[in-house]
Amino acid sequence: MTDWTETYRPTTLSEVRGNNKARDALREWAETWEDHREPVVCHGAPGVGKTSAAHALANDMGWEVVELNASDERTADAIERYAGRASRNATLSGSAGGDSGGRQLVVMDEADNIHYQYDRGGAQAVTQLLKDANQPIVLIANEYYEMSQGLRNAAREIEFRDVSARSIVPVLRDILRKEGIGFDEEALERIAEANSGDLRAAVKDLQASAEGADHVTLDDVTTGSRNRAVGLFEFLDAVLKEEPAREALQTAYDVDETPEDLLKWVEDKVGLVYEGEELARAYEFLANADVWTSRVYATDYDYSWWRYATDNLAGGVAAARDHTRGGWTRYGGAPYRSTRDSTRDEVVRAIAESGGFSMSTARLDVLPFLAAMTHHCKPRDLTVAMAAWYDLDEAAVSYITGSGETTNKVQSIVEDAADLRADAVEEHAGGAFAGGQSEREHGDGADETDGDGDGDDTQQTLDADVMDRESDDGGDESESEADPAADDDGQAGLSDFM
DSSP states (O other): OOOHHHHTOOSSGGGOOSOHHHHHHHHHHHHTHHHHOOOEEEEOSTTSSHHHHHHHHHHHHTOEEEEEETTTSOSHHHHIIIIIHHHHOSSTTSOOOOOGGGOEEEEEEOGGGOOTTTTTTHHHHHHHHHHHOSSOEEEEESOGGGSOHHHHHHSEEEEOOOBOHHHHHHHHHHHHHHHTOEEOHHHHHHHHHHTTBOHHHHHHHHHHHHTTOSEEOHHHHHHHSOOTTOOHHHHHHIIIIIOOHHHHHHHHHTSSSOHHHHHHHHHHHGGGTOOHHHHHHHHHHHHHHHHHHHHHHHTTSOGGGHHHHHIIIIIIHHHTOSSOOOSOOOOOSOTTTSHHHHHHHHHHHHHHHHHTSOHHHIIIIIHHHHHHHTGGGOSHHHHHHHHHHHTOOHHHHHHHHOOOTTSHHHHHHHHHHHHHHHHHHHHTTTTTTTTOHHHHHTTOGGGGTTSSSSOTTHHHHHHHHHHHHHHHTTOOHHHHHHOTTBOTTOOBOGGGGO
């Protein structure tokens, strides 16, 4: 059965329900765009029709849609490649004429997920794109005030409000009539009330209730719709602790969240339960799920790819577990609204900048292995070296290792890492910190670091300093001299893992 949310997506603005004011404002913006040439940001809760309205508008105006999903391709280079050039094209034919049917509507979803400090110029690139564009641009956001101030100031605002139950019922009625399925009015009212505000969720519940039926009754709604009693924490317990792969996958289908959001939850919480090889295997499945969710947007919103993402994030992660677990786990709050998510972004940024590669590579390829190697801060010397290398604070060390941020263990590791960095700085300061006055007077001193006195060699020294400390901790002196990358536990230096 095809997804009804896609089959019955509005094709014209007149079909957009429950947000008449926003719909009319969007139409007025488009029809007068030649006069003001402003971009627009449509914001509101998930499922209220923002993206559908943008596509319906393009259809009404005869505009081609150029789409960019901010969460997948949000670097400055990607924005320029996918949206920048399109936004500067005068018309599809390349002419500068004013034929509205030849315009392109640039739609950028998840604009509230672009941040200056994390996305390598993403927000600046979008702001510049808005200023330079010769084409109409629609930004889509769930949380308006999570967008950068620069983006908010550069675009007109249109708010999409939650869709009332009264507006949802006619949509459900129309769908069943087109499907040739009978219904009891109270059944549709029950679905609408249960999903008040989220039209997309209501359509999903309707499809679940009507599957295999020729008439939808109230009993069908009660027994056939998605099990809304399954909450996120119950889902996490099923995947991470309790259920085998098949049952965990079924639980994922009963949660009122998209695979994209479920991926964020599992990725954020898996380190609280899994460790070692379990954790490494789980991260491989999560990386696969991330690829499949990205495929949705790369194929013009073909949501059929979501099933493969769910297979990996639920069934795959459950299969990565060695055994079931009991007890209670404190999962904490939502990953995309918590300080933990902010900490993760900081950690990923530090890894990416140190290694000279992308945020995606840092998050999917490097971070999982750091977490596996330093789980619960073991081995300690390697954890100290990691914290020193990336200049991590307690929150970052806690995030990577899964240890409590306020524990003495984590605090002592951060303190030792700070000492390690300080020793490296002093070693390369050319005597600037002690007994180096005469050398500085003769022009030596700090310039001995690398020729320009900027201390660029400090990071390389961290690795050597770690090796010296590891040898002093009881390693075989002859082995240390023969192989400076080994300590008494056979642990390699941090640079060997980078």
